[in-house]
Amino acid sequence: MKTYQLTVLSGDGIGPEVVDVALDVLSVASKQANIQFDVTEKLMGGCAFEKTGHPLPQDTLDACLESDAVLLGAVGGPKWDELPHEKKPEQALLGLRKALGLFSNLRPAKVYDALVDASSLKSEIVRGSDVMVVRELTGGIYFSEPRGMDDSKGWNTLAYEKEEVDRIACVAFELAQKRNGRLTSVHKANVLESSQFWRECVNRIHGDYPDVSLSEMYVDNAAMQLVRDPRQFDVIVTQNLFGDILSDIAAMITGSLGMLPSASMGKKYAMYEPVHGSAPEIAGTNQANPIATIGSIAMMLEYTFNEPESAQRINRAIDQVLKDGYRTKDIASKDSIIVSTSEMRNHIIENLKQDETSIIEMVRTSYEE
Numbered sequence: 516m517k518t519y520q521l522t523v524l525s526g527d528g529i530g531p532e533v534v535d536v537a538l539d540v541l542s543v544a545s546k547q548a549n550i551q552f553d554v555t556e557k558l559m560g561g562c563a564f565e566k567t568g569h570p571l572p573q574d575t576l577d578a579c580l581e582s583d584a585v586l587l588g589a590v591g592g593p594k595w596d597e598l599p600h601e602k603k604p605e606q607a608l609l610g611l612r613k614a615l616g617l618f619s620n621l622r623p624a625k626v627y628d629a630l631v632d633a634s635s636l637k638s639e640i641v642r643g644s645d646v647m648v649v650r651e652l653t654g655g656i657y658f659s660e661p662r663g664m665d666d667s668k669g670w671n672t673l674a675y676e677k678e679e680v681d682r683i684a685c686v687a688f689e690l691a692q693k694r695n696g697r698l699t700s701v702h703k704a705n706v707l708e709s710s711q712f713w714r715e716c717v718n719r720i721h722g723d724y725p726d727v728s729l730s731e732m733y734v735d736n737a738a739m740q741l742v743r744d745p746r747q748f749d750v751i752v753t754q755n756l757f758g759d760i761l762s763d764i765a766a767m768i769t770g771s772l773g774m775l776p777s778a779s780m781g782k783k784y785a786m787y788e789p790v791h792g793s794a795p796e797i798a799g800t801n802q803a804n805p806i807a808t809i810g811s812i813a814m815m816l817e818y819t820f821n822e823p824e825s826a827q828r829i830n831r832a833i834d835q836v837l838k839d840g841y842r843t844k845d846i847a848s849k850d851s852i853i854v855s856t857s858e859m860r861n862h863i864i865e866n867l868k869q870d871e872t873s874i875i876e877m878v879r880t881s882y883e884e
């Protein structure tokens with residue numbers, strides 16, 4: 516049986532609650548897939564600051580650098596808002612992404628049929644939409660030099676190197692191959708030279724992925740199209756700043772922060788985390804929605820451990836529980852059955868186990884036939 520190293524950073528607020536549930540789901544899923552995880556739990560964020568005086572202690576970083584994947588809950592909270600910049604829990608997140616070389620951020624926004632009414636958009640517009648935004652995470656205007664401000668102006672630089680665009684384009688083309696074979700490259704090449712360069716790089720890389728259909732869109736149009744007709748998109752690839760904005764727009768198509776998983780990947784390392792924050796006002800009340808973190812586990816099984824069937828089983832279990840009407844408070848509607856974090860866990864695990872039983876029964880039936 517294959518054993519993988521997983522570093523778990525539960526973090527602050529609802530982080531530990533949703534991570535605990537996700538690990539329970541992983542335990543069932545890994546047995547089904549006949550793989551094993553060696554889990555190391557480490558401190559990061561406000562809880563790490565409390566114990567060690569630093570939000571990203573060296574031994575946390577070392578554990579992450581030695582693992583096959585990292586699972587993060589969420590960090591931060593009002594308690595640490597007044598700390599100096601470098602001690603803030605959110606800084607630990609940036610430091611960790613940088614240390615692990617996580618240059619791509621994958622944010623799927625899938626609308627579950629059962630939750631179609633949770634979106635602020637009309638249900639006929641969002642039903643069936645399933646968009647993956649691939650955002651470049653370590654370059655572009657957030658990092659390029661020179662940058663600064665004085666009394667009379669503030670300035671930033673937007674620059675992309677060939678290697679930076681090529682590697683994110685490869686990630687996006689490969690994802691499109693695994694999904695529905697369509698990639699939209701979003702830029703602003705009518706105004707920005709850096710976008711003209713981006714376009715040239717993506718077009719050249721397309722030569723290596725002839726089975727993917729590539730289209731282009733200006734970022735202003737993409738923002739509009741995402742809310743006008745999100746179903747037209749499969750995978751979107753874009754630079755850091757545009758991705759920051761478009762992934763939040765795509766997220767809101769689904770209408771619920773508690774449902775959105777994410778992955779950040781580099782050449783060697785990968786980190787999986789829910790999109791939401793630490794929701795301090797509901798921490799410790801057994802109300803948090805664990806689905807985004809469970810979905811992040813599914814992404815991890817698919818992308819890092821190449822277990823797509825296991826990921827699909829988890830996603831089917833989530834789908835079924837929602838169809839059965841169970842909802843945590845944040846996604847509840849008029850006819851739903853409101854459940855706690857731990858009840859949601861139990862329903863998802865029960866469905867996951869049933870999925871396994873039905874596969875065994877299917878195999879047995881076909882054998883008997």
Ligand code: NAD
Nearest residue numbers: 589590591592593772773791792793794795797803804845
């Ligand atoms: P948030 O995502 O924590 O909460 C926004 C709203 O969504 C709140 O009403 C919250 O109760 C609700 N919510 C979020 N996740 C939920 C879940 N799983 N189940 C049910 N309801 C959920 O964002 P915020 O309030 O802006 O930030 C709170 C703290 O989290 C801040 O300190 C912020 O810096 C931090 N934060 C951390 C991350 C991260 O760790 N990646 C991301 C965003 C914010």
